[in-house]
Amino acid sequence: MTDFATLFSPITIRNLRVRNRILSTGHDTTLPTAFVPNDALVAYHRARAAGGAGLIVMQVAGVHETARYTSHLLMATSDDCIAGYARVAEAVHGHGCALFGQLFHPGREIMESQDGTLPVAYAPSAVPNERFHVMPRPMSLRLIAEVIAGYAAAAHRLERAGLDGVEVVASHGYLPAQFLNPRVNLRTDRYGGDVDGRRRFLAEVVAAIRAATGPDFVVGLRISGDERDLEGLGEDEVTDTLVAFDGAFDYYNITAGTSAGLGSAVNIAPPMMVAHGHLEPLSAAIKARVATPVFVAGRINQPQDAERILQRGAADMVGMTRALICDPEMPAKAQTGRLDDIRACIACNQACIGHFHMGYPISCIQHPETGRELTYGTLTPAPRPRHVLVAGGGPGGMKAAAIAAARGHRVTLCEAGRQLGGQALLAQTLPGRAEFGGIVTNLAREMALAGVEVRLGQPVTRALVEQTGADAVIIATGAQPRPIAIEGAETGHVVNPWAVLRNEVNVGGSVLIADWSLDWIGMGLAERLARAGCRVRLAVDGYMAGERIHRYVRDLWAGTLHDLGVEVIPYARLYGIDERTVFCQHATSGAAMVFEDVDTLITSLGHESVATLEDELADVVADIHVIGDALAPRTAEEAVFEGLKAGVAL
Numbered sequence: 149m150t151d152f153a154t155l156f157s158p159i160t161i162r163n164l165r166v167r168n169r170i171l172s173t174g175h176d177t178t179l180p181t182a183f184v185p186n187d188a189l190v191a192y193h194r195a196r197a198a199g200g201a202g203l204i205v206m207q208v209a210g211v212h213e214t215a216r217y218t219s220h221l222l223m224a225t226s227d228d229c230i231a232g233y234a235r236v237a238e239a240v241h242g243h244g245c246a247l248f249g250q251l252f253h254p255g256r257e258i259m260e261s262q263d264g265t266l267p268v269a270y271a272p273s274a275v276p277n278e279r280f281h282v283m284p285r286p287m288s289l290r291l292i293a294e295v296i297a298g299y300a301a302a303a304h305r306l307e308r309a310g311l312d313g314v315e316v317v318a319s320h321g322y323l324p325a326q327f328l329n330p331r332v333n334l335r336t337d338r339y340g341g342d343v344d345g346r347r348r349f350l351a352e353v354v355a356a357i358r359a360a361t362g363p364d365f366v367v368g369l370r371i372s373g374d375e376r377d378l379e380g381l382g383e384d385e386v387t388d389t390l391v392a393f394d395g396a397f398d399y400y401n402i403t404a405g406t407s408a409g410l411g412s413a414v415n416i417a418p419p420m421m422v423a424h425g426h427l428e429p430l431s432a433a434i435k436a437r438v439a440t441p442v443f444v445a446g447r448i449n450q451p452q453d454a455e456r457i458l459q460r461g462a463a464d465m466v467g468m469t470r471a472l473i474c475d476p477e478m479p480a481k482a483q484t485g486r487l488d489d490i491r492a493c494i495a496c497n498q499a500c501i502g503h504f505h506m507g508y509p510i511s512c513i514q515h516p517e518t519g520r521e522l523t524y525g526t527l528t529p530a531p532r533p534r535h536v537l538v539a540g541g542g543p544g545g546m547k548a549a550a551i552a553a554a555r556g557h558r559v560t561l562c563e564a565g566r567q568l569g570g571q572a573l574l575a576q577t578l579p580g581r582a583e584f585g586g587i588v589t590n591l592a593r594e595m596a597l598a599g600v601e602v603r604l605g606q607p608v609t610r611a612l613v614e615q616t617g618a619d620a621v622i623i624a625t626g627a628q629p630r631p632i633a634i635e636g637a638e639t640g641h642v643v644n645p646w647a648v649l650r651n652e653v654n655v656g657g658s659v660l661i662a663d664w665s666l667d668w669i670g671m672g673l674a675e676r677l678a679r680a681g682c683r684v685r686l687a688v689d690g691y692m693a694g695e696r697i698h699r700y701v702r703d704l705w706a707g708t709l710h711d712l713g714v715e716v717i718p719y720a721r722l723y724g725i726d727e728r729t730v731f732c733q734h735a736t737s738g739a740a741m742v743f744e745d746v747d748t749l750i751t752s753l754g755h756e757s758v759a760t761l762e763d764e765l766a767d768v769v770a771d772i773h774v775i776g777d778a779l780a781p782r783t784a785e786e787a788v789f790e791g792l793k794a795g796v797a798l
């Protein structure tokens with residue numbers, strides 16, 4: 149068994165003993181519906197505390213009316229928040245886990261409107277942010293005083309609610325970082341000018357919080373050790389600030405990036421293209437200069453990595469946030485040696501931060517129970533165990549099988565191919581996406597633990613169902629590339645993405661990818677072929693490449709494609725091909741868009757369901773569930789969630 153001697157050693161922060169070094173860093177959940185903690189948020193955090201996390205830092209809470217950066221944040225501006233926070237504290241403490249809350253003001257980083265009109269953003273100076281295109285109003289001295297008082301009052305409320313501490317959010321380019329930044333803070337009054345002036349806001353915030361709270365109450369600071377942006381705070385600037393504040397805060401929680409820039413925001417929740425534990429060197433460098441305990445987060449998804457970071461002395465606690473979103477029981481599994489059972493986060497960013505950015509409650513594509521703890525938190529045993537046959541071993545079928553078996557059904561999963569995984573096997577072949585294959589490993593393990601019988605190379609047919617006498621059939625037979633009917637297809641070299649990914653076809657030196665899907669496939673193929681030396685044109689039937697995937701994945705990929713010389717053409721609707729000439733229409737004007745010298749046209753035009761079994765079995769078995777891409781071609785997220793729902797419904 150791996151020895152996690154450091155990971156599971158306790159740590160004392162101020163006077164608070166935390167049972168281990170695993171931390172869930174603050175993250176918006178979009179679970180709150182009225183700006184205060186609710187039942188769903190209590191259940192969400194209870195699950196992570198019960199799973200063994202040492203410390204949970206709750207999501208941001210606005211400290212002033214001008215802090216409403218989304219419509220689902222928490223607000224700690226009135227005593228109305230206390231009861232909800234107290235319920236979270238009771239639930240989390242009941243499982244031996246410590247609880248802090250984040251205190252927050254976004255400054256100019258306003259992401260959403262509350263009512264459709266553009267809100268006024270307040271910042272140290274009228275310096276716009278690149279990403280949300282906000283021009284803020286400089287804060288008056290009176291507003292600054294109000295906001296500082298807001299931090300203190302909010303901290304006091306969270307202390308009254310029973311939380312163990314608060315964390316001032318100076319990370320990701322939010323208000324305190326805006327004050328610190330000489331390129332954003334152009335003030336000439338006492339909150340600007342020189343470095344002491346720029347630090348004054350943060351100094352007054354921490355002093356006000358200390359004055360408002362008791363001696364044991366923990367006050368930490370979250371900060372980007374490097375905002376990784378041309379206009380952002382650099383590593384030296386931040387480190388000097390942290391040295392200057394040494395002793396003022398009880399810990400420094402190190403992250404990177406700023407919300408202000410498209411490229412730097414990727415660091416907020418780095419996708420799978422980013423290396424595991426990518427901030428360890430940054431954290432180590434800061435830790436070498438300060439006496440304050442240092443925490444770090446960022447793509448640390450396995451306890452082995454966390455242990456290594458701690459053992460090398462790069463941090464005192466390790467943020468494993470998406471790791472806990474994906475598997476709340478990860479700490480307990482690690483501590484009891486069940487390493488193979490850990491469902492590792494694959495940093496797809498789809499259901500966690502992807503949902504947040506769309507304004508929906510967060511979840512996990514591999515563990516749709518997350519964020520839905522009130523509905524799916526506890527599996528109930530099947531009232532009457534039955535024989536369930538699952539057709540298809542893609543993500544949907546695997547999840548359905550695992551859940552049905554865990555509830556006590558006898559489950560047989562038949563997969564026509566020789567491997568489990570379905571389309572995830574193709575997805576993992578795209579550049580930088582190998583980790584996507586983790587979904588297959590994880591679901592296969594869940595099936596094994598639940599006792600599912602798996603038959604590979606076994607297509608499900610009417611005859612097979614009749615022969616097995618299954619009581620219920622789950623049809624998870626997935627999808628295939630949509631057959632194309634474009635004019636002139638027979639005159640040119642036209643291939644579908646699956647054939648390219650499977651190396652079943654040769655591709656010429658000049659490629660045009662007609663991309664209706666606007667997902668991972670078009671961008672991934674473009675990168676792969678550009679790296680292979682092809683001239684690549686990516687003609688997207690929409691506004692931009694990757695329009696339908698999470699923005700951090702898209703933004704990173706957009707940079708890569710640009711650097712590789714891929715030509716991205718928006719608003720291009722495929723019309724036809726004539727030998728080496730591809731014709732598109734401008735999606736709005738209808739004007740012809742002509743692309744010459746195309747050796748190979750790749751048609752990323754989406755998928756169509758494989759679902760003939762449903763009708764074939766209609767008179768054979770009464771209980772039929774069609775899920776995932778077989779129901780309608782979408783993504784692994786829907787497939788797995790529908791697998792959960794089918795498994796629960798049986």
Ligand SMILES: Cc1cc2nc3c(=O)[nH]c(=O)nc-3n(C[C@H](O)[C@H](O)[C@H](O)COP(=O)(O)OP(=O)(O)OC[C@H]3O[C@@H](n4cnc5c(N)ncnc54)[C@H](O)[C@@H]3O)c2cc1C
Pocket residue numbers: 496498513539540541542543544545546562563564565568569570571572574575576578584606607608609624625626627649668669758761775776777778781782783784785787
């Ligand atoms: C290149 C590529 C990249 C992708 N990237 C992503 C991504 O990053 N994120 C994401 O969420 N989604 C992604 N997707 C989509 C995602 O993989 C699918 O939505 C998901 O796999 C659908 O799951 P499923 O279980 O419904 O079906 P599938 O994954 O299609 O699995 C169906 C399985 O059923 C089997 N089968 C078919 N007929 C029978 C039968 N009669 N009997 C037994 N077995 C049968 C098939 O062999 C197959 O293994 C990607 C897809 C592709 C092609």
Ligand SMILES: Cc1cc2nc3c(=O)[nH]c(=O)nc-3n(C[C@H](O)[C@H](O)[C@H](O)COP(=O)(O)O)c2cc1C
Pocket residue numbers: 173174175176177207208250317319370403416417418445446447448467468469470471500501502504510
């Ligand atoms: C859904 C989601 C919401 C987030 N919201 C916040 C937030 O409110 N405050 C914050 O400091 N960081 C936020 N983050 C960043 C995380 O705290 C964390 O730093 C990030 O997920 C990287 O760590 P990980 O790789 O362990 O997940 C968010 C991350 C996610 C996934």
Ligand code: SF4
Pocket residue numbers: 470471473474492493494495496497498499500501511512513514515
């Ligand atoms: S949705 Fe993806 S990134 Fe988010 S927690 Fe789950 S596996 Fe990790």
